[in-house]
Amino acid sequence: MFGFVAPSSLSPQKARYYGEQAGVSNDPAFTVRQKVSMAKETLTLLNQEAAAVSAAERRVSQMQIAALLVETATHGVAKQLNTK
Numbered sequence: 001m002f003g004f005v006a007p008s009s010l011s012p013q014k015a016r017y018y019g020e021q022a023g024v025s026n027d028p029a030f031t032v033r034q035k036v037s038m039a040k041e042t043l044t045l046l047n048q049e050a051a052a053v054s055a056a057e058r059r060v061s062q063m064q065i066a067a068l069l070v071e072t073a074t075h076g077v078a079k080q081l082n083t084k
Contacts, residue, residue, distance in 0.1 A: 043062060046063075049065045
């Protein structure tokens with residue numbers, strides 16, 4: 001059921017996602033929509049941090065940085081609440 005699908009057998013809409021070079025980066029109509037709202041300044045800072053820790057072999061996204069910050073802050077708050 002799952003496996004290689006010849007791009008010529010797909011409809012034009014599906015071909016751009018499942019074709020030879022599949023993915024949203026190949027769809028010119030694709031736009032990034034954040035699930036978490038934040039100020040433009042915050043997103044800029046996250047982008048800068050992500051660029052600083054990224055390497056040629058491994059790109060780090062701004063949302064990976066944001067997730068790490070949320071996890072770290074959550075654990076810190078939990079420790080403070082448990083020690084009182």
